Amino acid sequence: MGSIVKPMFGNSLTMIGSNIAGLFFVWSTLKRYFPRQIQQLLLNAIQRVPILKKLLDKIHDFLSPYAHISFSEIEECRFNFAYAAVKTYLGAKVNSGVKNLKGNQLKENTSLDLKRDDVTIEEEYEGVTMCWEILKCAKGKKICKLTFHRSNWDVVTGSYLSYVMEEGRSIEARKKKVKVYMNNPSLHWKHHTKGLWTSVDFEHPATFDTLAMDIEKKDEILSDILDFRDGKEYYDRIGKAWKRGYLLFGPPGTGKSAMIVAMANLMKYNIFDLELTSIENNWELKKLLISTTSKSIIVIEDIDCSLDLTGERNGKDVKGDKEGKKKKTLTLSGLLNFIDGIWSACGQERIIVFTMNHLEKLNRALIRRGRMDMHIELSYCTFGAFKILVKNYLNLDSHPLFGEIESLLKETKITLADVAENLMVQDLQTEVDGSLNGLIRALEIIKWSQKLKADGQHNKEITQI
Numbered sequence: 253m254g255s256i257v258k259p260m261f262g263n264s265l266t267m268i269g270s271n272i273a274g275l276f277f278v279w280s281t282l283k284r285y286f287p288r289q290i291q292q293l294l295l296n297a298i299q300r301v302p303i304l305k306k307l308l309d310k311i312h313d314f315l316s317p318y319a320h321i322s323f324s325e326i327e328e329c330r331f332n333f334a335y336a337a338v339k340t341y342l343g344a345k346v347n348s349g350v351k352n353l354k355g356n357q358l359k360e361n362t363s364l365d366l367k368r369d370d371v372t373i374e375e376e377y378e379g380v381t382m383c384w385e386i387l388k389c390a391k392g393k394k395i396c397k398l399t400f401h402r403s404n405w406d407v408v409t410g411s412y413l414s415y416v417m418e419e420g421r422s423i424e425a426r427k428k429k430v431k432v433y434m435n436n437p438s439l440h441w442k443h444h445t446k447g448l449w450t451s452v453d454f455e456h457p458a459t460f461d462t463l464a465m466d467i468e469k470k471d472e473i474l475s476d477i478l479d480f481r482d483g484k485e486y487y488d489r490i491g492k493a494w495k496r497g498y499l500l501f502g503p504p505g506t507g508k509s510a511m512i513v514a515m516a517n518l519m520k521y522n523i524f525d526l527e528l529t530s531i532e533n534n535w536e537l538k539k540l541l542i543s544t545t546s547k548s549i550i551v552i553e554d555i556d557c558s559l560d561l562t563g564e565r566n567g568k569d570v571k572g573d574k575e576g577k578k579k580k581t582l583t584l585s586g587l588l589n590f591i592d593g594i595w596s597a598c599g600q601e602r603i604i605v606f607t608m609n610h611l612e613k614l615n616r617a618l619i620r621r622g623r624m625d626m627h628i629e630l631s632y633c634t635f636g637a638f639k640i641l642v643k644n645y646l647n648l649d650s651h652p653l654f655g656e657i658e659s660l661l662k663e664t665k666i667t668l669a670d671v672a673e674n675l676m677v678q679d680l681q682t683e684v685d686g687s688l689n690g691l692i693r694a695l696e697i698i699k700w701s702q703k704l705k706a707d708g709q710h711n712k713e714i715t716q717i
């Protein structure tokens with residue numbers, strides 16, 4: 253976490269003590285006979301001689317009743333997350349007594365973000381004074397340094413630091429901008445894990461509130477995902493990796509992608525949108541998945557269209573080296589091995605979501621329980637789902653045309669995307685009735701075309717007999 257400078261103690265304490273007493277004697281004699289300017293010159297000269305400076309620092313350290321803990325931005329060539337949490341915590345200490353602040357608005361139409369901009373910050377914690385300094389070292393490396401009285405060692409290491417870290421992390425989580433990552437073709441990969449993914453800020457407003465589906469089903473999914481989010485202790489206790497798989501299936505336009513967006517916005521998890529068609533082999537797949545971070549949702553959309561995943565697990569696999577490296581082969585087996593093996597052993601707090609249109613097309617191995625923990629069917633629009641859509645789009649709780657729409661919805665298969673299309677209006681004052689009537693017409697057309705189709709099918713069957 254941070255590096256701790258502890259006070260120096262040892263057997264040679266008496267010896268050091270007498271040396272220091274000697275030095276003090278010399279220093280007080282010099283002070284008595286030399287004017288202040290000369291004293292300063294002397295001190296500067298000492299500072300310039302490394303060995304004397306070191307000695308002076310050591311004496312200072314020995315005599316000082318204070319201890320320091322430093323949180324460096326970079327530790328062992330890697331970014332130090334403890335530094336980030338401390339920095340966020342200190343930045344958020346904004347109140348009317350603060351004199352130096354900085355304001356950020358990194359995106360248009362977002363609120364102004366005020367942060368404390370002091371290089372020294374002092375605060376009281378359980379009656380103990382904590383002094384923070386934000387320093388910039390050579391090569392621009394930044395450090396947050398805490399100074400406190402040594403007698404408060406237990407308070408600092410016992411609870412204060414955990415409090416700072418937790419506060420910092422929870423502020424970071426609240427302010428976190430969700431990102432969506434897309435995999436690049438291996439052609440663009442640079443060395444190590446660079447260039448595997450391209451990211452953009454994720455700014456989709458869909459949430460579980462705007463998601464239109466039957467309320468009981470929505471609550472079931474919501475509570476499952478919230479249990480997962482808060483389930484660290486549970487997963488630790490049962491010895492299972494803290495991961496969850498959701499399989500979303502249903503016709504196009506029924507809200508599979510909308511649900512992924514709602515999940516990401518709820519959890520504030522980044523999305524890794526894995527495009528299987530641009531992956532050449534199992535080795536590339538493994539590399540991509542390993543480089544995903546925790547607190548993320550890995551999405552494989554339309555899995556039934558992206559790959560031939562219908563074959564037997566080992567049937568269509570390749571002969572080649574163990575990892576399928578350099579072979580043009582991305583297989584069902586590769587995906588399953590990853591989900592069962594490395595996936596469960598590396599990283600935590602990850603969700604994997606598969607979406608597909610036809611559940612029956614998929615190999616059972618891929619969707620057996622344990623791999624995909626929850627199967628969620630998203631189907632055509634019901635009246636319950638319609639009521640959520642109409643509230644979102646037209647701000648309506650009831651309307652005389654609802655009865656007619658309810659009975660038409662029972663007889664037709666219309667996607668939520670199609671219903672939503674009909675409910676999009678410019679002016680809520682004048683266009684509501686028109687849009688509901690438009691929906692009724694659309695439902696009637698679908699109803700008749702479905703009836704004609706069914707009749708045609710029926711006649712065909714009779715002819716065949």
Ligand SMILES: Nc1ncnc2c1ncn2[C@@H]1O[C@H](COP(=O)(O)OP(=O)(O)OP(=O)(O)O)[C@@H](O)[C@H]1O
Pocket residue numbers: 462463464465502503504505506507508509510511609630668669670672
């Ligand atoms: N359940 C829903 N709640 C709210 N809006 C929805 C819902 N389903 C669909 N929509 C609307 O329809 C649009 C298309 O839906 P979405 O992309 O989620 O469908 P999909 O099931 O992922 O389709 P596909 O199988 O083609 O990928 C959404 O942008 C949204 O406007």
Ligand SMILES: [Mg+2]
Pocket residue numbers: 508509510553607
């Ligand atoms: Mg989709």
